[in-house]
Amino acid sequence: MSQKTRGMKVGILTRNEESWCSMQLKGSLIKYGASPICFRFRDLVAKVGFKPEFSMGETDVLADLRAIIVRPIGRGSLEEIIFRMDLLHRLKRLGMYILNPPSAIERSADKYYALSLLEEEGLPVPRTVVAESAEPPSLSWAGMSSLSRSSDLEG
Known part of the structure; x- marks a missing residue:
């Protein structure tokens, strides 16, 4: 003690x-x-x-x-x-x-924010696409091994 x-x-x-x-x-x-x-x-x-x-x-x-x-x-x-x-x-x-x-x-609570901060500091991060909708016309999912909605990345 x-x-x-x-x-x-x-x-x-x-x-x-x-x-x-x-x-x-x-x-x-x-x-x-x-x-x-x-x-x-x-x-x-x-x-x-x-x-x-x-x-x-x-x-x-x-x-x-x-x-x-x-x-x-x-x-x-x-x-x-x-x-x-x-x-x-x-x-x-x-x-x-x-x-x-x-x-x-x-x-750390928001995985998108955490990953973006790591990338900005030059650390390698997995290729990640985040959107509120799984079907936005401007996104290309080709070559992605994992997909996430923004609600899946919180917590």
């Missing part, structure tokens, strides 16, 4: 605190003397113009937690997903250490 982690409160942002991955994270944190606190996005309250900026129940997130481990963002409407990402960005700007930071989630 490390003196640095003893008593440290670490948030686990998860959809299901009883899932295998959440249980593994909780067990590891406890093993190193930290106190895991599981919560969901819907448990968070965000405030602008007064404090605490983020709370869940009686917990002042910025004052009481040393870090947040982000598990899946989960399904939601466009507005819900954008709000969740905005929450994570603001938490990070205000000094919260976030494992799986919002920029990494944004880059």
